[in-house]
Amino acid sequence: MNDTIPARRIDATLAESPTAPLETIAERAGTTVADVVRRLPAGEAVCVDGAHFVDVMEDLAQWGEITFIVNTGDVILEARGEVPEGSIGRGFYNLNGKPIGGHLKADACGMIAFVSRQLFGSPTRSVQFYGHAGHCLFKVYLGRDEERRIKADQVEKFVALRERLAC
The missing domain is CATH 3.40.1570.10 (HemS/ChuS/ChuX like domains)
Incomplete structure (x- = not known):
């Protein structure tokens, strides 16, 4: 996933709730869990x-x-x-x-x-x-x-x- 609107939504949701379950982040960002995993912070x-x-x-x-x-x-x-x-x-x-x-x-x-x-x-x-x-x-x-x-x-x-x- 490149720097698209979904990527920005994932980043914003991760910033709001960095330890939330991945499924919750995906639902809030309107994307798949795999897309969230690919956008997790380094490490x-x-x-x-x-x-x-x-x-x-x-x-x-x-x-x-x-x-x-x-x-x-x-x-x-x-x-x-x-x-x-x-x-x-x-x-x-x-x-x-x-x-x-x-x-x-x-x-x-x-x-x-x-x-x-x-x-x-x-x-x-x-x-x-x-x-x-x-x-x-x-x-x-x-x-x-x-x-x-x-x-x-x-x-x-x-x-x-x-x-x-x-x-």
Whole structure:
């Protein structure tokens, strides 16, 4: 997105509410969540091509307990657990685990974002998957320890994967 009217609306909304949920910012700015992610301040998001979908999912399966979120606008569904190892079959990346399982259409992913930002006063790290039209498919938030701090080993894995793919 270049410096257009939607870009200015995103920037203004981010300035008003810098820690608001991305979906709220997108709704207020009249655009997609993916457009908001692309306009986040420097250091808050690194975006890579969705072609890395399987590679990212395979890496996430090694991270331990995370929070898997699907936000439809009317429903925010969260599941805490480990991302199970998956396999490609019938056009889907199939996760056969509990509590996280399902069938994800890998080629529906147009962009993957590594997001580091404040949300409701707490630092967060997440890997977010976006469809080609800019809607969020799902998000994977790093886990927290007993003191509610982001797990340090997962931060290391997040940074390593982000840096490897952002080349």
